[in-house]
Amino acid sequence: MRVGLIVDSACDLPYDFARKHDLFVLPVTAIIDGQTYTDKHCPVRTQEFYQSGLLGKGHEAETKAYTAEQIHDLFMEKIVTEFDVAICETVTKSRSQIFQNAAEAMNSVMAHYEEARKAAGRDGKFSMRVIDSKQIFAGQGLLAAHTLKLIEQKLSKNALRHEVETFTDKIYTCVIPRDLHYIRERARRRGDKSVSAFAAFLGKALNIVPVIFGQGAEGKPVVKTRNFDMAVEKVMNYAVARVEAGLLTPYVSLSCGLAWTEIEDLPGLNRLRDACESNGVELLLSQMGITSAIYVGPGSICLALAAEPHTFNDFQ
Template identity: 30%
Template sequence: MTVRVVTDSTCDLTPDLAASAGIMVIPVYINLGDRSYLDGVDLTRTEFYARLPDFDPPPTTASPGPEPFRQTYEALAAEGADEIVSIHVAASLSTVCNVATAAARETQGARVTVVDSQQVSLGTGFLALTAARLAAAGRTAAEIVAALPDQIRRTRIFAALDTLEYLRRSGRVSALVAGLGSLLQIKPVLTVAEGVIRSDRVRTRSQAVQRILDLLGARGPLSHLAVLHTGARARAEALLAQVRHLAPPGEIPLVEVTPAIGAHVGPEGLGLACVQAAG
């Protein structure tokens, strides 16, 4: 029984890491004016974040239709996959899971199970890596899917944003709240857990960073940790140095977040993706 794993480009796995794990990544769309770009294919992250403050109208994002998913599933079946586990960005935040489910129903060559990661960025990516590791160990799709909810419960994304403006543009906060936030120099702090975004607000950039450090420290021993940023590499490197002592053995990924997420949170953001150790 051969099981393959599929995810989408919001997972923030590097192409090399996804390829080495045997994970297929389906790109979502970034819409800039009247043009649409495939995330990670037609538009680099560096270029996107350099131009983000000047985009008018603001960028939007969209899931591909069912056909790219179905074609991916059928291609994996043609390569010998009997079952496919397709893991995607939180269904509460995106339509990707719904589109993947529609494509799964149309797939003839392999049985496809769609999993809502209830996460974003490497919260999804870490889950896809776990699924790929279990598949490589010979687990069935049913066994893999049964193992994932425990990791979902232990996964958090903490983010310190530089402004409320991009949340306003994406409809997450009102123009009034964003305007007051700008006037008062309020910095949003977000936590993503089990498909829900919770928010906190502090007054300075340094307080926002300290807040996500405190949230990370409260998670106890970790099995996975990564540092995330939206066009703020130097600050992300400084944050990495601050969290290194909390990390499990091995390299800590430092990841510039996909534009599919950055479009909604804005430039100069910092984040931490973590999975609490089991037990």
């Protein structure tokens, strides 16, 4: 039984890790200054976007989910013909249309897959499940890495689905937005009022940089610092202490909306690397994808790990 894992372009993972594990990335459409781009998590294209400055302020940028019809065609061509069981993990459905469109596409695929499968010379039934990851960015990447680990254990499809759906509630994320005003403007266009105009004004006027912490996408500000480096130090302190206390899966996922030279200069990054190496944990360090950077703003950071219930201040 060949099991395939599908994620969308909001899922941040190192390119080499995704390629090694044959991870299929469902594209997202990015529209920047009226020009349409397809985000397939190509590292070269992502780097080009960072260097061009197209993701920064002054540019009109938004993302658009593939339609159910587009997803159906991809599933029929790339998934039905290659796998016997497929798990599709989408960015949290509370922030995107991708889950709904993928679920609609799955229902259509399950009703019509036989002919495509026969033409590809694959015997037997095909089954599929679309799962709301309840995560964003690095959190979605962490869930994908853990799911791949479960797949390697050759669990039954029902056991695999159950493990994934229960595990996602154990993931904690830290987000450091570089510019609250950017996030407020992007959220306003989506009808999301979670970032108030007042908070955006404070962030701009007083150079306040918050750390947003919580389970999945449901985070709240837990620390307000006076500059970006201080916020990064707080998050690195948390991650190092949490790694040393023990995790529920041997991964820490860290995605950064920065150039690679800037990522390597992040305060505390080498301490986190050392802590992960000493504790048998793999640090999944990636450049934030185009979709993620448009959502939260270039220069932002997202860290995710899975652990027993705790608070951010427990590990400061």
